[in-house]
Amino acid sequence: MTDRRALAIAIDHGDPAAVAEAWRAAVGLTLRGAAVTVAVRPGSADGGAAAARAKATLALFGHVVDADPDRLVGDVIEAWTDGVDRGAGPPDPAVLHLVRPGRGRPAWVGAPGVLQLPAPADVDYDALLDAVAAAPVRVW
Amino acid sequence: MTRLGLVLATADDLGYVLGLARAAADRGIEVRLFAMHDGAAALTAPAVATLVDLGCEVVACATTLLRRGLQVPAAVVRGSQDDHAALCAWADRVVAFA
Numbered sequence: 339m340t341d342r343r344a345l346a347i348a349i350d351h352g353d354p355a356a357v358a359e360a361w362r363a364a365v366g367l368t369l370r371g372a373a374v375t376v377a378v379r380p381g382s383a384d385g386g387a388a389a390a391r392a393k394a395t396l397a398l399f400g401h402v403v404d405a406d407p408d409r410l411v412g413d414v415i416e417a418w419t420d421g422v423d424r425g426a427g428p429p430d431p432a433v434l435h436l437v438r439p440g441r442g443r444p445a446w447v448g449a450p451g452v453l454q455l456p457a458p459a460d461v462d463y464d465a466l467l468d469a470v471a472a473a474p475v476r477v478w
Numbered sequence: 479m480t481r482l483g484l485v486l487a488t489a490d491d492l493g494y495v496l497g498l499a500r501a502a503a504d505r506g507i508e509v510r511l512f513a514m515h516d517g518a519a520a521l522t523a524p525a526v527a528t529l530v531d532l533g534c535e536v537v538a539c540a541t542t543l544l545r546r547g548l549q550v551p552a553a554v555v556r557g558s559q560d561d562h563a564a565l566c567a568w569a570d571r572v573v574a575f576a
Contacts, residue, residue, distance in 0.1 A: 345566055359487065359515045360576070362541075366559020370567040414566045416485060416574035436573070438491070458493025463501035470498075471479040475573045 343372040346405070346412035348476070350379035350419040350426070357385035360418035361392035368401065377407035381424040415476040434473040436466075441478045481508045483569030485562070486517030491575035492525055498573060503532040510569070512562045514539035517575065519548055526551040537561045 347364045351357050357378075364376050374396060385392075397403050408427035415433065421441040429435045431450040435442075438455050446452045453469055455461060482502045484495050499509045511534055513521055518538045529536050530553045537557035538550050555561070566572055 343567055356487075356515065363487075363514065363559065363562060363576075366562050367566060368563070369560045370563040372563065372566065414483075414569075414572040414574070416572075416576050418487070418576040438494075455494070458491075458497055461494065461497050463497045466498065467479075467482075467501050467505065467507075470482070470571050470573060475571065477573065477575055 343370075343414070344375065344412040345372045346375045346377070346410040346415045348377050348379070348407050348410050348415065348417040348419070349382050349385075350407060350417065350422075350424060352381075352383050352420050352422055354383040354385055356418055356420070357383045358389045358392075360416075361385050361389040363416065363418075364401075365392045365395055368396070368399065373401065375402040375405045375410065375412060377405035377410050379407045379424045379426070410476070411474070413474060415474055417476050417478060419478060421478070432473065434469055434475045436475060436477045438478065479507060479570045481510075481569045481571075483565040483572040484509065484511045485565070485572060485574035485576060486511060486513045486520065487515040487574070487576040489516040489520050491517075492520050492522070494575060496525060496528060499529055499532050499534050503534070509534040510565050511536045512539070512557070512565045513537070513554075514542045514559075514562070515576075518542040518550065519546060521550050521554060523551045526553050537565075
């Protein structure tokens, strides 16, 4: 690897176990030298002691642990979300937002960079691949 | 795009993973999957067989498997968060269902 990848984790979840897993993943993503950024949506669950340790470890090594969840940028964006609306802002048009059924917000329909996914069996995966190739992806 | 990374940490999104993997394989795009948390539990034997037949490397987080007492098909590599990081370093694009 010649360039340092930027990897982002968005935590927007009400399940403490999922939040703790997201923080564990964030630490894991540093293992190949990436710069990791984590953003937590207010109202998300507390991931407990393990999450707190992970956050402290990331901060100790210079990773960002308090980013804006609505403006996450990176080569890779992992969004740990349960689909509950906790007040997400408008979608960043620089990112492809894949919105699973029942998620997202009504105001996002038709917004730049937003692709509403139907049920898995009804997706045009060729078109989806084209969209994925064009921009970093965040799945809601 | 020649290398697609897929991350599965949810129980309900395996269908999207399979669809993306099939479409990518049809285009000659290499695919790797890392599964953890609820995604590791979602790895069914038929799905794993399909992914392997498509040439997709399937890695599951061994910590998740151990914590939950999960058994996964033999074709699934028992890996770690280092494999997660490696996938993100390797892929041109990553789609994470988390």
